[in-house]
Amino acid sequence: MVLEDPEEDDALSSSCYRYDVFLSFRGADTRHGVTDRLYRELVLSGVRAFRDEEGLERGEEVSSGLKEGIDDSAAAVAVISENYAESRWCLEELAYIVERRKLLLPVFYNVDPSDVRKQAGPFERGFRKQEGRHGEEKVRPWRTAMEKAGGISGWDSRGRDEAELIQSLVKRILTKLKNTPLGVAKYPVGLERRFEELKRIVNVNSKGVLILGFHGMGGIGKTTLAKALYNKLVVHFRRRSFVPKIREASRMEGGLESLQAKLISNLTSSKESGQRIENVGAGIDLIRSLAFEEPVFIVLDDVDDLRQIKALAGSRDWFYEGTRIIVTTRDKEVLPESIVNVFYEVKELTSPEALQLFSFHAFGRDQPNKSLKGAAEEIVALTGGLPLALEVFGSFLYDKRRAEEWRDALQKLRWIRPQSLQDVLMISFNALDDQEKCVFLDIACFFVQMTMTREDAIYILRGCGLNPEITIKVLTAKSLLKIIEDGILWMHDQIRDMGREIVQRENYDHPSMRSRLWDRNEILTVLKNKKSAFAYFIEMCKTCFPWKQDNEEVVTLQTTCFTRMVDLRLLQINHVALDGGFEHIPAELKWLQWKGCPLKTFPFDNCPQDLGVLDLSESKITSMRERRHSKKQVQKEKNPLTRVRFFSCLPSLNSFKKSIKFSRWQKN
Structure with a gap:
């Protein structure tokens, strides 16, 4: 299915609609059939669906209440059945949906989409009746709306299992909505029992501010329960936010401010979001001003430090009556009773x-x-x-x-x-084979931290001589890896931590003897060490990913640091300056990411021969030195450059048009 109107897709970016989906349907045809089942599935999935419960008598105009329902919905589903055009209010709804430029998702229920588009068959009869009653001028926008609906690649029920159709439609809606239902476990065993335990505690009809603390050991299902409860309760709140991975995100430079910005963005309209938070105190002031306007629903997932709670939900006094907040943590001690007023221990399954x-x-x-x-x-x-x-x-x-x-x-x-x-x-x-272990450790140590997509990971790993498609399939089948929205690689933090612990166990005392390095301080210590530690790199150091933190001076490294790292295959040196010639970079290097490269002229002539990916985004390079070879020799070499941007001119690349692959080209 393809929806080709990008402006309609953008309509789903706001988190401040009262409803996620407006349902337009011919009650006599589908109310007690497919529409009822679709509505039930949407609600179970946590989607806030607007459905006219009373219905309208034939000939009655669409009420202001229904128009408000359309205006206050992010998208619309039109279940177009045989007698849809017989109903004036169905046609007026559809015309208003199109007029308001809502994302329209049509379901063609036992009708031919081409008949809808051309207004043929039963729709021709319906429109002729409408023109007889209301005149051609009145009906003209209805015809235009029907033609538009018929031209959208939607869901055709003919010859298709109805349950599968509904699941497909719900999945599409979930992927398009910014701040609604979150993916929960494939097999949500035990959730209903826990819901029953929590129903009385979280009663959304009761007054007061509730901050509920979920605590329990890692892997027990705290996040799964929080997501499922979020999906259940989100329909009751216009402003809501799920803030994940707080423990991990807060460790980054400016982490608390970025978490505050995410929370504020979710709680405000799209026009007000995206503002930069200068400091934690300023973020607190913004959150308090927003949260005191109306009830909000917030989930703060994986908290491990009191400062995180104080920055995001520091007091119940910040929030409007009826607010519900859930905080998940492995450590109950970080949940102060002065802030959290109800505690819930997530226990093992029966x-x-x-x-x-x-x-x-x-x-x-x-x-x-x-x-x-x-x-x-x-x-x-x-x-x-x-x-x-x-x-x-x-x-x-x-x-x-x-x-x-x-x-x-x-x-x-x-x-x-x-x-x-x-x-x-x-x-x-x-139980994994050697290649599967290698890919698993690369993903655990680096790729999940970089929120890398499956496509990008495959491109990098293939350049290292691996078979990543098969390996990633094996890892997902064994539940060691998951592919989430937008193809992002994801690991449960316990699985990720296991992978990192395996690498650290290679040598706890001497990081230079490990196969992979991801801790910035360890990396810089090792690279600046001129002693015998580099001998270990010959055997052990295969990947090395330093990066620059905000408000920090640019680090300068000697290229001779890399001379003896003959197994080095992946190198990330973002916002780092190199002093020395590129001839010291190991020839075996397959992937180099150098964001913010300070060079004006890039030494393409000294790039490693086997380099498969060169990422120079956020750089200001103006030229590249050519290799000192003939064109014939150069064209045999593999040097694809990806994600290269901020290039003001590329005078020397004409010679390499056949040898250089530009993928996902970005210009300043």
């Missing part, structure tokens, strides 16, 4: 729930095979009812059906007697 969740991942159904039930029950007992452990270990066993394979897996669990979630996760890691 034994039946744990077996059901494990079975979904291991067998693809809610119960284990009879022949393996005993082994499944013991595995569930050993993993301790932790959802993440059950998902990962169940996925590990998914393609194993022989009893001896299960006995072997069970024996491993018995042997380690897992004291922590990491022990269970390591079993899945150890």
Whole structure:
């Protein structure tokens, strides 16, 4: 399906609509059928859907209330059925939707879309009746709106399973809405029981400000529960925000200010969002002024420091009556009673729930095979009812059906007697082959931190001589990696931390002996060290990703630092100055990202021969030195440059038109 009007797509960028979707439909045709089922599925998914509950008598004009519903909705779904054009109010709704330039998602219910577009068949009869009643001039905008709806690639119900059609439409709506339903677990086992426990606590009809603290160990399902509850409650709030990964984001330079900016952006209209927060105090003042205007719903996910709460929700006095805030954390001690007034411990799944969740991942159904039930029950007992452990270990066993394979897996669990979630996760890691382990560690140490897309990761890893498509598929199948919205690579923080711990274990005392470095201070210490540490790089240092923090002087490194790193394949030196010749950069380097490169002339003549990707975005390079080779030699070399921007001129690239691939070219 393709929706080709970008201006309509942009209509979904605001988070301040009262409703997400307006439903337009012919009640006599579909109210108690597909429309009812669609509405129910939207509500279950957390979408705020407007539906006329009473209906209008034939011939009645669209009420101001329905027009307000359209105005206060981000998008509209038109269920166009055989008798849709028989209804004046359906046509007026559709015309008003088009007039207001809403994103229109048409469902062609048992009708031919071409008949809708051409107003043929049953629609011809309907429009002739309307023209007989109201005249051609009155009907003309209705015809225009119907023609537009028929020209959109929507959902054709003919020959298609209705449930699948509804799921497809709901999925499309969810991907287009900025601040509505969040992806929850594929198998939300145990959530309904927890909802029942929380229903009385979170009562949205009660007055007062509620700040609810979810606490529990990592991997227990705090974020999943918070997302699911957010989806349930979001329909009651015009202003709402889900702020994820607070622990990780706050560790960056200016992290608290960026988190405040995100919260403010979500709570305000798109016109007011995007402003820069100068300091935490200024951010607090803005949040307080916004939050005291009307009730808000906020989730602060993965908090581990009191300063984070104080910067984002420092007092119940900040907020308007009826506000609901959820804070998730592994450490209850960071939740002060002066701010958080209700605490909820997220506990392990019950034994039946744990077996059901494990079975979904291991067998693809809610119960284990009879022949393996005993082994499944013991595995569930050993993993301790932790959802993440059950998902990962169940996925590990998914393609194993022989009893001896299960006995072997069970024996491993018995042997380690897992004291922590990491022990269970390591079993899945150890079962990977060498290439899968390599890609897993690259993603855990670097790519998830860079919010890299699957496409970009594949491009980089393929340049390193790996087979990333197959490997990423294996990692996702084993639940060690997930691909989320916009193709971004995502790992649960426990899985990511396991990968980083594996690398750190290579040598705790000497970072230079590790295969991967991602901590800025460790990297700079190692690179500036002129002692024998560099001998270890020959064997161990394969990737090195330093970056510049805000308000910091540019770091200058000697290129001789890299001379003996013969295994170096990925290098990120953003906003760093290099002193020395490029001939010291290892020839084996496959990927170089140098954002903010301070050079005016780039030494293309000394680039590593095997370089597959060169990212010079945010640089001000004005020229490139050519290789001192013949054109024939140059054209055989592989030097694709991607994401190169801020180039005022490229006088020397004409010689390399055939040898250089420009992908995703960006200009200043």
